Amino acid sequence: MQRDKFFKEIENVRHPNETLIKTHCAYCGMQCGMNLRVNTQTNKIVGVEPRYDWPVNVGKMCPKGVTAYQQTNHDDRILKPLIRDDASLKGTTKGFREASWDEAYDLVASKFKELQDQYGKDSLSVFSGVSMTNEKCYLTGKFARVAMQTRYIDYNGRFCMSSAAGGFLRSFGVDRGSTLPWTDIHETDCLFIAGSNTAECHPTSMFRVWHVQERGGYLIVADPRETPIARRADVHLDLRPGTDLALANGILNLLIQNGYADEEFVNDHTNGFEETKELVKEFTPEYTSELTGVSPEKIIRAAEIYGKAPNAIVMFARGIEQQHKGVDNVSAYTNMALVTGKIGRPKAGVATFTGQGNGQGGREHGQKSDLLPGYRKLTNPKHVEEVCQVWGITPEEMPQPGVSAYEMFELMEEKTIRGLYLLCSNPAVSAPNQNFVRKALKGLDFMVCSDFYLSESAEYADVILPSVTWSEDEGTVTNLEGRIIKINKAQEPIGESKPDWQIQVELAEKLGRGKYFSHLKTASDVADEFRLASKGGYADYYGATWDKIDKQDGVFWPCRDENDPGTPHMFLDKKFYHPDGKAKICALPYRPPAEEPNEEYPLRLTTGRVVFHYLSGNQTRRIQFLRDMCPEPYVEVHPETAAKYHIEHEERVRLFSRRGEAVYKVKITEAIRKDTVFVPYHFGHEQSINLLTIPALDPISRMPEFKACAAQIEKLEMKKVQ
Amino acid sequence: MKKRLYLELENCIGCRSCLAACTQCGGHEQRNRNYVYDVNPFVNRQTMPLMCLHCVNPACARSCPAQAIQIHETGAVLSALVEKCIGCQNCTIACPYGIPKFDTEQNLMYKCDMCIDRSKDGIPPMCASVCPSNTIQWLSDEEIEAKQRQFNLNNGKWVTSMPYLEGETNVKVNLPGILQGVTKLF
Numbered sequence: 001m002q003r004d005k006f007f008k009e010i011e012n013v014r015h016p017n018e019t020l021i022k023t024h025c026a027y028c029g030m031q032c033g034m035n036l037r038v039n040t041q042t043n044k045i046v047g048v049e050p051r052y053d054w055p056v057n058v059g060k061m062c063p064k065g066v067t068a069y070q071q072t073n074h075d076d077r078i079l080k081p082l083i084r085d086d087a088s089l090k091g092t093t094k095g096f097r098e099a100s101w102d103e104a105y106d107l108v109a110s111k112f113k114e115l116q117d118q119y120g121k122d123s124l125s126v127f128s129g130v131s132m133t134n135e136k137c138y139l140t141g142k143f144a145r146v147a148m149q150t151r152y153i154d155y156n157g158r159f160c161m162s163s164a165a166g167g168f169l170r171s172f173g174v175d176r177g178s179t180l181p182w183t184d185i186h187e188t189d190c191l192f193i194a195g196s197n198t199a200e201c202h203p204t205s206m207f208r209v210w211h212v213q214e215r216g217g218y219l220i221v222a223d224p225r226e227t228p229i230a231r232r233a234d235v236h237l238d239l240r241p242g243t244d245l246a247l248a249n250g251i252l253n254l255l256i257q258n259g260y261a262d263e264e265f266v267n268d269h270t271n272g273f274e275e276t277k278e279l280v281k282e283f284t285p286e287y288t289s290e291l292t293g294v295s296p297e298k299i300i301r302a303a304e305i306y307g308k309a310p311n312a313i314v315m316f317a318r319g320i321e322q323q324h325k326g327v328d329n330v331s332a333y334t335n336m337a338l339v340t341g342k343i344g345r346p347k348a349g350v351a352t353f354t355g356q357g358n359g360q361g362g363r364e365h366g367q368k369s370d371l372l373p374g375y376r377k378l379t380n381p382k383h384v385e386e387v388c389q390v391w392g393i394t395p396e397e398m399p400q401p402g403v404s405a406y407e408m409f410e411l412m413e414e415k416t417i418r419g420l421y422l423l424c425s426n427p428a429v430s431a432p433n434q435n436f437v438r439k440a441l442k443g444l445d446f447m448v449c450s451d452f453y454l455s456e457s458a459e460y461a462d463v464i465l466p467s468v469t470w471s472e473d474e475g476t477v478t479n480l481e482g483r484i485i486k487i488n489k490a491q492e493p494i495g496e497s498k499p500d501w502q503i504q505v506e507l508a509e510k511l512g513r514g515k516y517f518s519h520l521k522t523a524s525d526v527a528d529e530f531r532l533a534s535k536g537g538y539a540d541y542y543g544a545t546w547d548k549i550d551k552q553d554g555v556f557w558p559c560r561d562e563n564d565p566g567t568p569h570m571f572l573d574k575k576f577y578h579p580d581g582k583a584k585i586c587a588l589p590y591r592p593p594a595e596e597p598n599e600e601y602p603l604r605l606t607t608g609r610v611v612f613h614y615l616s617g618n619q620t621r622r623i624q625f626l627r628d629m630c631p632e633p634y635v636e637v638h639p640e641t642a643a644k645y646h647i648e649h650e651e652r653v654r655l656f657s658r659r660g661e662a663v664y665k666v667k668i669t670e671a672i673r674k675d676t677v678f679v680p681y682h683f684g685h686e687q688s689i690n691l692l693t694i695p696a697l698d699p700i701s702r703m704p705e706f707k708a709c710a711a712q713i714e715k716l717e718m719k720k721v722q
Numbered sequence: 723m724k725k726r727l728y729l730e731l732e733n734c735i736g737c738r739s740c741l742a743a744c745t746q747c748g749g750h751e752q753r754n755r756n757y758v759y760d761v762n763p764f765v766n767r768q769t770m771p772l773m774c775l776h777c778v779n780p781a782c783a784r785s786c787p788a789q790a791i792q793i794h795e796t797g798a799v800l801s802a803l804v805e806k807c808i809g810c811q812n813c814t815i816a817c818p819y820g821i822p823k824f825d826t827e828q829n830l831m832y833k834c835d836m837c838i839d840r841s842k843d844g845i846p847p848m849c850a851s852v853c854p855s856n857t858i859q860w861l862s863d864e865e866i867e868a869k870q871r872q873f874n875l876n877n878g879k880w881v882t883s884m885p886y887l888e889g890e891t892n893v894k895v896n897l898p899g900i901l902q903g904v905t906k907l908f
Contacts, residue, residue, distance in 0.1 A: 062852075062854055066742040199855070200735070203739070310908070
């Protein structure tokens with residue numbers, strides 16, 4: 001069915017005494033299909049074999065994917081619960097002793113009770129993540145509200161996907177990361193890619209991207225750096241970090257002025273065109289150039305190509321989303337597709353490159369401070385009623401909406417929140433303004449962390465619960481296309497580690513809330529309850545059974561019942577999800593980054609990923625090959641800028657902002673703007689670039705502005721280096 | 723249908739997945755046998771892989787005084803036979819592309835063998851299987867000919883589709899510059 005030109009019938013190699021378990025990668029939203037090689041005598045994972053018949057990546061994998069299997073039986077795995085009795089050692093790896101599950105659970109339950117008795121139910125919090133299955137994400141939301149009975153739950157998608165969610169909800173009335181399947185990408189005529197270092201962050205998209213050019217199609221890339229994908233772009237819009245909104249408005253203005261608007265589509269299927277047309281008039285190529293630093297010729301050329309293209313896909317990622325106007329950026333780039341009518345048909349649409357493995361599914365089912373399963377809202381009484389029926393609680397028992405991820409650290413700092421259950425995330429690396437965040441974590445009365453490695457954040461915990469890697473559990477994940485896929489179990493959990501859903505079921509019992517959880521004995525039990533809880537919501541997974549996922553190579557949501565095959569292409573009927581069925585073209589006034597450079601901090605600092613690491617690096621920094629390829633962070637500097645500071649390639653310099661400082665090795669390259677420096681964010685402790693980043697939050701998505709702040713470089717004396 | 727390794731250097735994104743995957747073929751003892759180079763790192767992010775091109779008349783095998791380098795019937799130039807290799811390293815000097823690697827502890831040369839346990843049965847080598855940018859592909863001769871016709875750039879400075887570099891090789895290569903000859907859709 002989904003066998004495109006890249007599909008080849010290839011028989012897998014089978015090594016003696018080994019079996020192959022088909023599954024998907026542990027890392028990004030591509031969720032590449034792969035086979036894990038399992039030794040049938042030891043029942044351990046020993047390697048990887050391509051999964052040539054998975055339609056999205058047809059066997060291809062990036063270096064993270066190839067080596068992902070090495071996580072499972074890694075020497076650094078935590079094998080037993082750990083307790084630290086001496087709280088003065090918080091913030092270090094010291095003082096932990098092994099304990100039984102019972103002792104650990106009892107301690108967590110008694111500390112939680114103590115805090116809630118003294119300071120109220122909402123003195124506890126849950127900080128979660130989306131690099132785990134839908135089943136776990138769903139249950140974590142239920143666990144927070146039903147077992148812990150707190151309003152404070154949020155997750156690391158606030159540092160990743162929440163701006164895309166906010167922008168899509170405003171533009172389309174629904175948040176599915178891609179309006180079309182990835183197998184359309186190579187067949188379009190123009191890719192407009194903004195703020196995505198695709199070749200490093202979603203490498204297995206690249207064979208499709210290059211094929212567009214091979215066919216004579218166009219590639220337009222907006223990025224402050226000449227990334228590996230920008231290197232080959234027909235037009236590289238080399239904008240200043242944090243100025244995307246001006247660029248998108250400028251291009252929209254040219255599309256309208258030059259007659260590329262699809263009037264019929266605009267009239268019949270959208271609102272807001274006239275107002276937006278008026279607003280973007282101001283954004284002439286010259287004015288846009290002034291704001292963005294991109295030459296007027298490039299802006300004109302990009303608009304001309306996108307306008308002329310019979311089919312085009314607008315794509316973006318964290319580059320535009322991790323700004324304090326990330327939601328506006330998403331809607332502004334989405335405007336291009338809505339005004340020209342290049343959406344709602346195959347080979348044309350809008351997509352975001354989801355960062356985390358389950359960034360899509362994990363934000364739909366109730367881990368977000370204001371959301372319930374199926375993309376329901378906590379502020380909607382009907383939605384609350386529906387979920388209460390599945391959970392067996394009354395609407396009065398349902399906690400109120402909480403606050404966003406970064407704001408939870410503010411509440412910890414001011415002692416409103418006193419206890420934390422952290423899972424599937426490493427905010428002591430990934431949150432902005434680290435000096436503040438680490439102080440907040442250290443000041444907690446009690447913290448329990450569930451992880452399979454001792455992460456930088458686990459260093460602040462009183463209790464560590466050993467969880468499993470993705471390969472030791474099963475469940476579903478929703479990839480960047482909105483395709484629900486199945487992760488399969490390849491080996492039994494090592495040591496005494498347990499999957500997080502099981503930990504939550506057992507801990508609920510200790511918290512006296514067992515009756516709401518004790519029926520969940522397997523991941524499949526959780527899946528059944530989760531599908532039911534999503535039924536009737538925007539993100540309806542009810543019809544996406546494990547069996548159907550297996551038969552169909554995944555199921556695209558919405559999938560409302562057993563006979564519904566799912567929805568690979570969104571909006572084919574030109575019906576959007578706002579009550580009047582129309583999409584919204586948004587008039588969005590430009591705002592500069594929260595912190596503009598000045599004399600004291602003249603450089604623009606932007607952050608991002610490298611191909612060898614994933615998120616906070618807690619997983620990838622432990623893999624020998626990936627570590628060898630990229631052992632430490634660095635600061636990328638243009639040669640002219642380097643000359644101004646009298647610094648050389650590989651020299652160590654001090655980089656600082658108003659919030660913090662760190663020392664980095666210099667990497668000189670012409671493939672970056674002269675006014676911009678770049679540092680990858682995968683590293684912890686004193687190497688973390690998030691010591692410098694700014695916690696300016698988007699008003700809607702509460703996404704921090706990781707992608708732009710003001711910084712300065714200082715040359716270190718040679719003696720300081722030694 | 724016989725397939726061969728085909729390199730389209732323009733596509734390389736420098737991810738080194740080919741290096742990571744090289745260790746996964748089962749017979750490679752966790753040591754990778756290929757290379758990825760930054761072409762001009764101070765200027766741009768162009769990178770390129772280099773693996774054994776499997777010469778039809780391989781200099782490495784000719785230079786070997788112990789006949790340790792065998793040529794498989796598929797044309798793959800194999801890694802040195804453990805029992806024959808004397809560790810003289812002639813091959814590392816003879817190879818025009820600098821491919822053979824040397825293990826000083828084992829006193830043994832090792833190199834790309836085209837994942838012979840896979841490729842002898844028509845299964846693509848690990849590098850070509852995983853390459854996310856289609857820099858490394860596994861194609862039939864007809865497919866390669868079509869590619870080379872399509873990318874037959876000759877701009878007076880360089881040609882992208884050459885019959886071969888030093889001597890005839892089983893692996894076919896297209897040099898960077900391929901897109902300069904492509905006709906745009908609009």
